[in-house]
Amino acid sequence: MENNGILLESGTNELEIVEFGIGSNKFGINVMKVKEILNAEAVVKIPHAHRFVEGIIQLRGEVLPVIDVSEALGFQPSGQADLDKFIVAEFNQQKAVFHVHNVSQIHRISWSQIEKPSEMYQGADSQVIGVIKLNGDMVLLLDFEKIFVEINPESGINVNEIKKLGRRERSSKKILAAEDSPLLRKLLHGTLSEAGYDNIEFFENGKEALDYLEKLAEDGADVTADVQLVITDIEMPQMDGHHLARRIKENPAFSKLPVIIFSSLITNDLRHRGNMVGADGQVSKPEIAELVLKIDELIL
Incomplete structure (x- = not known):
C-alpha cells in the first residue's frame, strides 16, 4: 500500500481511494493515508479509553491504537469479527489502525467526481466530507481527522501556540x-x-480559489x-490542493504567488508531491x- 499513492502524478486532480464497508454502507479513505491492510486480530483493551478506541495492538514493534469505525459512525458491529479488516493509516503525524468490516477494492477517480455533502442531510457532527457516485453506488469519503480530534481534542489546531508568538500587525x-x-x-x-x-478570504475548495x-x-x-x-x-472536493498549486505556478499572471x-x-513519504507542483512551503x-x-517567511 505504501507505493499505491505514488503511482499518480502529482497535480492531476486525481486520487485513489480504498473502498471499505461498515454494515451495508460503503466508505472510502485516501490511499495516501493507508500504510497497509491486515486481517483483524485480538486487541489489548485499555481501561477508561475513549469509546471509539477499541484497544491497542503491536505491529512490528510499534504500539498502535485501534479505532472502531462502526462505533465512531454509530453503526452496529459486523457480527463476524473474524472476517473484519484493519486499515493501518498515517496522517496528522500520527499512526493508527481503523477497524472496519470489509475492504473491497481501490478506485482511481478525480476530485471533480466528489460532491460536497448537502447541509440538508450532513449535520454539524457528520464525519462525511464527500460523496462519490460509483457504478450506481454511493461511497462516502470520511473525515478521519475529525474522528482523531473527537478522540483527542489536543491533536487539533491549538490557538495557544499562536499566543506564544505574540500579536503582530x-x-x-x-x-x-x-x-x-x-x-x-x-x-x-x-x-x-x-x-x-x-x-x-476562505474558499471551500481549490477550484473556487483558482476561479x-x-x-x-x-x-x-x-x-x-x-x-x-x-x-x-x-x-x-472538486479540486485538490496539489492541482491548485500546480495551476497557480503554471499561470504567468500569478505564478510568483507563494x-x-x-x-x-x-509526511516524509509524500512531501515530494508538493515539491513536484512547486509549493513554496508544506506544513x-x-x-x-x-x-x-x-507565512511570515514568505510574505514579509
Missing part, C-alpha cells in the same frame, strides 16, 4: 485559504487573526499586489505555529 497582507472543513476554516480564521493576519485568482487576472488586476499568499489543504500546503498528508496539520512562521 499583519492586516495589510491578504491571504487566500482553500479548506473544505467548516470547522477548520473557523479555527484557521481564529488562529491566524490571533497572529495578526486578519485579511483572509477567484483567474477572475482578478481577467479584470486586469495585479494579482500578486492584491493577494500575498495562498494556503491550501490537499483533500478537497503557496503553502497545510495538510494532514504532509503538517495541526502545526499552526509552524504555518504562521512559514
Whole structure:
C-alpha cells in the first residue's frame, strides 16, 4: 500500500481511494493515508479509553491504537469479527489502525467526481466530507481527522501556540485559504487573526480559489499586489490542493504567488508531491505555529 499513492502524478486532480464497508454502507479513505491492510486480530483493551478506541495492538514493534469505525459512525458491529479488516493509516503525524468490516477494492477517480455533502442531510457532527457516485453506488469519503480530534481534542489546531508568538500587525497582507472543513476554516480564521493576519478570504475548495485568482487576472488586476499568499489543504472536493498549486505556478499572471500546503498528508513519504507542483512551503496539520512562521517567511 505504501507505493499505491505514488503511482499518480502529482497535480492531476486525481486520487485513489480504498473502498471499505461498515454494515451495508460503503466508505472510502485516501490511499495516501493507508500504510497497509491486515486481517483483524485480538486487541489489548485499555481501561477508561475513549469509546471509539477499541484497544491497542503491536505491529512490528510499534504500539498502535485501534479505532472502531462502526462505533465512531454509530453503526452496529459486523457480527463476524473474524472476517473484519484493519486499515493501518498515517496522517496528522500520527499512526493508527481503523477497524472496519470489509475492504473491497481501490478506485482511481478525480476530485471533480466528489460532491460536497448537502447541509440538508450532513449535520454539524457528520464525519462525511464527500460523496462519490460509483457504478450506481454511493461511497462516502470520511473525515478521519475529525474522528482523531473527537478522540483527542489536543491533536487539533491549538490557538495557544499562536499566543506564544505574540500579536503582530499583519492586516495589510491578504491571504487566500482553500479548506473544505467548516470547522477548520473557523479555527484557521481564529488562529491566524490571533497572529495578526486578519485579511483572509476562505474558499471551500481549490477550484473556487483558482476561479477567484483567474477572475482578478481577467479584470486586469495585479494579482500578486492584491493577494500575498495562498494556503491550501490537499483533500478537497472538486479540486485538490496539489492541482491548485500546480495551476497557480503554471499561470504567468500569478505564478510568483507563494503557496503553502497545510495538510494532514504532509509526511516524509509524500512531501515530494508538493515539491513536484512547486509549493513554496508544506506544513503538517495541526502545526499552526509552524504555518504562521512559514507565512511570515514568505510574505514579509
